[in-house]
Amino acid sequence: METAIASLHRPISRRSLAVAAFSTIVEWYDFTLYLYFATVLARLFYGDTGEALSFTLGSFALAYLMRPLGAVVFGHVGDRHGRRAMLLWSVALMTAAMLATALLPTAASIGAAAGWLLFLLRCVMGFSVGGEYSGVVAYLLEGAAPGRRGLIASLASAASEVGALLAVGVSALTVALTSEAQLADWGWRIPFLVGALLAGSVWIARSSMEESPEFIRQVAAGTVPDSPWRHSLAHHKLGIFRAFSISALGSITYYVGITYVPAFLTTAGRLSEGDSLWLGTAAAVAVILVTPLTGLLSDRIGRKPVLIGVGIASALLPATLFSWMAGAGPGAALAGALVLACVAGAMSAVGAVATAEQFAGEGRVSGLAIGATGATAIFGGITPWLAQRLIDRTGEASTPGVMIALVALAVLPVFATLRETAPRLRR
Incomplete structure (x- = not known):
């Protein structure tokens, strides 16, 4: 049987x-x-x-x-x-x-x-x-x-x-x-x-x-399971926490590091609205290219090292890039936006498989819903608005990058303690 x-x-x-x-x-x-x-x-x-x-x-x-x-x-x-x-x-x-x-x-x-x-x-x-x-x-x-x-x-x-x-x-x-x-x-x-x-x-x-x-x-x-969400809460508490952590960084790097960047550059006077549309298009192309490469890399060397690597990049790069883009010309601003898009795309790619692998098959979709989607609601939908509000209050162009860095620093210890979930590399 x-x-x-x-x-x-x-x-x-x-x-x-x-x-x-x-x-x-x-x-x-x-x-x-x-x-x-x-x-x-x-x-x-x-x-x-x-x-x-x-x-x-x-x-x-x-x-x-x-x-x-x-x-x-x-x-x-x-x-x-x-x-x-x-x-x-x-x-x-x-x-x-x-x-x-x-x-x-x-x-x-x-x-x-x-x-x-x-x-x-x-x-x-x-x-x-x-x-x-x-x-x-x-x-x-x-x-x-x-x-x-x-x-x-x-x-x-x-x-x-x-x-x-x-x-x-x-x-x-x-x-x-x-x-x-x-x-x-x-x-x-x-x-x-x-x-x-x-x-x-x-x-x-x-x-x-x-x-x-x-x-x-x-x-x-x-x-x-008769009641999937109860099953997930009873048996997958740690998986939900880990999925929340992974998705928190994935959400803020995407919504602040990609979707908010055109508005940031427009309000900073670095790009016109028309140029911002082209920048968004270029960022989308960068994500399309980097995501399958990152997914393939996570199959080769494991989810954990890729998560840690992207987490470190998220902690170190965004604050500097936002400050640089605020004072740079259109070409340099585009380069900075593309780097941010690659970081966000890489996080989305490895985050997709890593969050799902935190759960056994029973209750997996409900666990993802509670953990990953819950994090997206908090660190995705409101963070562009919050970033702009903080810039208006402080005048610091690096604020959006600091937001990303703080989330990265908070979740890196979680990434470091994850067990490897790639099937061929699982310990």
Whole structure:
């Protein structure tokens, strides 16, 4: 019987792995699209007032807090009913939310209710996205060959940046091909319709995915937990703490070291808004290139040394780079931003597989939801805002880098005490 159960734990098809890895495009397409169209949405849904943009960005930030709740709910689905069901349900909800956004009436038609409806749909989107990261990473880890788990799991991070680039391209094309009046009338709906079609196509692709061999093993062994989140809290406390620590550094290096940098350079007077868009594009390309290389490296030498190396880089480089970029020309600012992007991309790559490997198969998705997604909510969503507030108060350009360094110094002792989880190198 044990031999029969063990035989079920085998790598799944390359097609299913590819569908899972590259379906994260949808999440970051929506994330980037909303921020890119924030000024347009502000006028259409909150009126032409000075506070309209604040309402639009505030809606985004508040909806972001729905991610941990979504992660816990979908984590229960993934651990109780299968990874495949979790990924199908989450993308179905994303498809509905994006389509509804594209069809929303604006404030000119229904008044203040338009803004509330947009906020509600952002909450639905944040809730559904909450299940994406933990579900995809768990599926990739469980379906990949043991010696390629780092590389395969890192592809989810690379695909996310492809989604961001796609959003920039579709948005730029829409703006270029429509007049200002057309954009306000109907043009803004096009990128959201494209997103709905993209999400719908992902649902169709996911419907033919194989179930995770790990979940099949649990069903055959009768070890599927009745209450996954209780199981995780009871049996994976240390894993949750470690996943939180890894994801804390991964989140702050990404959200402060990449997504906040264009705004930082714009407010510092080093780049125009147009140049900042190109810088964001260059940073995305850097992440796409560095993530699979880092994932492969973690397969070769182990998760622990890569985590420690990236942690040391995060402690030493960002504060200096932010100070340097604030006083540098465009070329030097771009170079600094690319270094920060590489550090963040490397952390995302090794963090994906390292967090998932902190848990046994039973309760893995719920453990990831509590640990990794919880850290993202704290060290991701609010840190760009906090960085700007601290700069405004202190005038110190190095502040964002100091924030990253403090988190790195806090988690490095955790990294140093981790056991190696790469299958071929496990002690």
